[in-house]
Amino acid sequence: MQNLVPAHPGCNESKSDHLAAAEHVTRWAERLRVHGGDLDDIARRATWEHDAGRALAVARVIYLRLRPDVRLWQARDAFERADRDALVGALAG
Secondary structure (H helix, E strand, C coil): CCCCCCCHHHHHHCCCCCCCCCHHHHHHHHHHHHHHHHHHHHHHCCCCCCCCHHHHHHHHHHHHHCCCCEEEEEEECCCEECCCCHHHHHHHH
């Protein structure tokens, strides 16, 4: 559906099954707001399933229910605790 953090193989391996940190979620949500129409057009032409509204709703359900002690992936071998305020700000609206 949506790839929040495109990453090269080393970072992707480091990320493993962790959720992306608030910084990445913020950039993803901003990209949807600013370039949503363009992304829809690209997906349609490539015949990729794409539903930005649904992706944002799923992200809200997952991220806004995280415990503060959950480790989120920041960068290769770098993690941070879930920052609820930053996530709420990123996923608002």
